[in-house]
Amino acid sequence: MAAKTDKSIEALLQHSFKEMLQLLNKNQAFTTREVKGEFIEEQEFKTIMFTVSSSNFRLVVLLHFLPKSELNAELYDTLKLDPACSTQYYQDFICELGNNFCGVICRVLGAADFSTGMSTPAILANKKSIINLRSVCIDFETHAGGFVDNQVPLCASMCLFFNKGANMELNIPIPAASHEQENLGELEFF
Amino acid sequence: MAKVLVVDDSSTVRNEVSSYLTAQGIAVDTAVDGVDGLAKIQRDSELKLVLCDVNMPNMDGLTMVEKVKQSGKVISIIMLTTESNPNMKQRGKDAGVKGWIVKPFNGDAAITGIKKMIS
Numbered sequence: 001m002a003a004k005t006d007k008s009i010e011a012l013l014q015h016s017f018k019e020m021l022q023l024l025n026k027n028q029a030f031t032t033r034e035v036k037g038e039f040i041e042e043q044e045f046k047t048i049m050f051t052v053s054s055s056n057f058r059l060v061v062l063l064h065f066l067p068k069s070e071l072n073a074e075l076y077d078t079l080k081l082d083p084a085c086s087t088q089y090y091q092d093f094i095c096e097l098g099n100n101f102c103g104v105i106c107r108v109l110g111a112a113d114f115s116t117g118m119s120t121p122a123i124l125a126n127k128k129s130i131i132n133l134r135s136v137c138i139d140f141e142t143h144a145g146g147f148v149d150n151q152v153p154l155c156a157s158m159c160l161f162f163n164k165g166a167n168m169e170l171n172i173p174i175p176a177a178s179h180e181q182e183n184l185g186e187l188e189f190f
Numbered sequence: 191m192a193k194v195l196v197v198d199d200s201s202t203v204r205n206e207v208s209s210y211l212t213a214q215g216i217a218v219d220t221a222v223d224g225v226d227g228l229a230k231i232q233r234d235s236e237l238k239l240v241l242c243d244v245n246m247p248n249m250d251g252l253t254m255v256e257k258v259k260q261s262g263k264v265i266s267i268i269m270l271t272t273e274s275n276p277n278m279k280q281r282g283k284d285a286g287v288k289g290w291i292v293k294p295f296n297g298d299a300a301i302t303g304i305k306k307m308i309s
Contacts, residue, residue: 023294089201089202092200092201092202093202095200095202099245099272100293100294102272103272103292103293106272106273106274110274110276117275118245118272119245120199120245120246120247184292184293184294184296185291185292185295185299185300186291186292186300187289187291187300187303187304188289188290189288189289190282190287190289190290
C-alpha cells in the first residue's frame with residue numbers, strides 16, 4: 001500500500017479528532033498526538049465503534065473513552081458534563097461526540113470526491129477491540145490520544161479496509177483546522 | 191401554540207435542542223427514532239416543524255420524511271445531522287425537506303429560520 005495512503009489516513013484521523021475536541025467546553029486543555037495501539041490497549045477504556053463506508057474502502061472508527069467511574073472533577077469540566085449525570089447519559093454524550101467525529105471524516109472525504117455513508121454508534125462489549133479488528137486483516141491502522149495534563153480521557157483509532165479489487169491508493173486533502181467549523185450549525189434553506 | 195418535534199436517537203441532542211427552543215418560548219416534543227417521530231407527526235395537530243436526525247436505529251430520518259410525504263401530511267421538516275453528503279441532501283429535497291443543519295446544533299445560528307417556519 002502506498003505511503004501516501006498511510007499519510008492521508010494519519011492526517012485524516014489527527015484532523016477529525018482535533019475538530020471533534022473543538023466541541024468540548026475546554027478544548028484548549030487538550031493536547032493531541034499520535035499513539036500506538038498498544039498504548040490504547042493498556043488503558044481502562046470503553047470503546048464506541050462507527051463505520052464510514054465508500055465504494056472503495058471502509059474506515060472503522062473507534063472512539064475510546066474512560067468509564068464514568070474514572071472521571072475526576074477536572075475531566076467533567078473539560079468534557080462539559082455534570083458529575084451527577086447518569087452513566088447512560090455519559091455514554092450517549094460520547095456517542096454524539098463520535099457522531100460529530102465521523103461527520104468531520106465524511107465531510108473531508110466528501111470534499112475529496114468520496115461518497116460515504118456512516119453507521120450509527122455501537123458500544124463494544126469487548127475491551128480488546130483493536131486486537132479483534134486485526135484478526136480480520138486491517139490494511140492500515142492509526143491512533144490518536146487526547147491528553148489533559150497527564151490524563152487521557154479520549155483516544156481514537158482509525159482502521160482502513162480496502163474493498164476487494166479496489167485501487168489501494170488514497171490521497172485525501174486535509175482542510176485547514178479553522179475552516180471546518182465555519183458553516184456548522186447554520187440552517188441551509190432548500 | 192406552535193410546537194416543534196425533535197427527532198434524534200441521542201438524548202444529548204434532544205436535551206440540548208429542547209432546552210434551547212424552550213428558552214426561546216417554543217413548545218417542544220421529542221421522539222427517539224423515525225418510527226416514534228412518524229407516529230407523533232401523524233397524531234399531533236399542533237406540530238408545525240420537525241427537526242430530524244438522519245442516522246437513527248429502527249427508521250432513519252430520510253425514510254421517515256418520505257413516509258410523511260406518502261401519507262399526505264403537510265409539515266415543515268429540517269434535517270439536523272452530521273451528514274452533509276449532497277446525495278442525501280437531494281434525497282431530502284425530493285421528499286420535501288425544507289432545510290438542512292449540519293451538527294453540532296448552534297441555536298443562535300438557526301433560530302431565525304426556525305421561528306420563520308413556525309410563524
